[in-house]
Amino acid sequence: MGEQKSTWFQLPEVIRDLFSRFPLRTYSAHPLPAAATTETGTLLYLWQGRRSASDPSCNPACLKYQALLRFHDIRHAVRASNNHSSPSGSLPFLVPAASSRPSSPITASKIPKWITSQSKREEIVHPREEAYTALVDHDIRLAWLYFLYLDQDNFDQVAFPLYCASASSNVLVQKSLAWQLKSAARDELLKSAVLIDSDELYDRAATAFQALSTLLGNDDHFFGEASPGLFDASVFAYTHLLLDDNMNWASTVLADSLRQHGNLVGHRDRLLAKYFP
Structure with a gap:
């Protein structure tokens, strides 16, 4: 006579019936940053400490691109953020305006190329x-x-x-x-x-x-x-x-x-x- 195997993961029939009626559903992840999808303008997420959004960033890596956006007269809003919210794990990152929004936020290394694509003037790379x-x-x-x-x-x-x-x-x-x-x-x-x-x-x-x-x-x-x-x-x-x-x-x-x-x-x-x- 064969021995019936048992396991800790066996569920009582009433529980199995419950899950068969109401199956678990896995929801897709929200795109990052989640709040940005409700805003239509270009958003730059950067370190700002306790400074106001109109001030230069307190972080040189962030200030570099904040300044470059202004140099090219590209309208944008600043949002204080931190590395944990960035898709690359570091700041800054940019979410373009809804009319030109790509499938994901733009990380720091790609911001200059995006700015050039939106600007009325070209960035000239000099030999030195x-x-x-x-x-x-x-x-x-x-x-x-x-x-x-x-x-x-x-x-x-x-x-x-x-x-x-x-x-x-x-x-x-x-x-x-x-x-x-x-x-x-x-x-x-x-x-x-x-x-x-x-x-x-x-x-x-x-x-x-x-x-x-x-x-x-x-x-x-x-x-x-x-x-x-x-x-x-x-x-x-x-x-x-x-x-x-x-x-x-x-x-x-x-x-x-x-x-x-x-x-x-x-x-x-x-x-x-x-x-x-």
């Missing part, structure tokens, strides 16, 4: 631009990471309020976010060096500022262009935040290095006055 972009994206960016996240005074006075305190009122959550930010900055810096040397980072940034100052010369915009472009936005994203009194820097070593170059300060001041009045 790639080399100078490396100075901004590497030397200045790495010094910025140390300056903001690993300089303890600046972290306590600037980074913590912008990225931790603004994200949650829970002390444990704030501490967890603080640890994540410092750890991510440290890991990024260690990709380029065995040891993190603040003096070397600041020296390399100072050399980069000198090179950018020489490149700009007496022109209003980089590469002698009549209007600011992507490279101007990349530089402005750092120079503005370093010179912004509202950042309340505790240590000013990196900003002091920038202030030695009056034409870079003037470049920042002109763009701020015209595009973020």
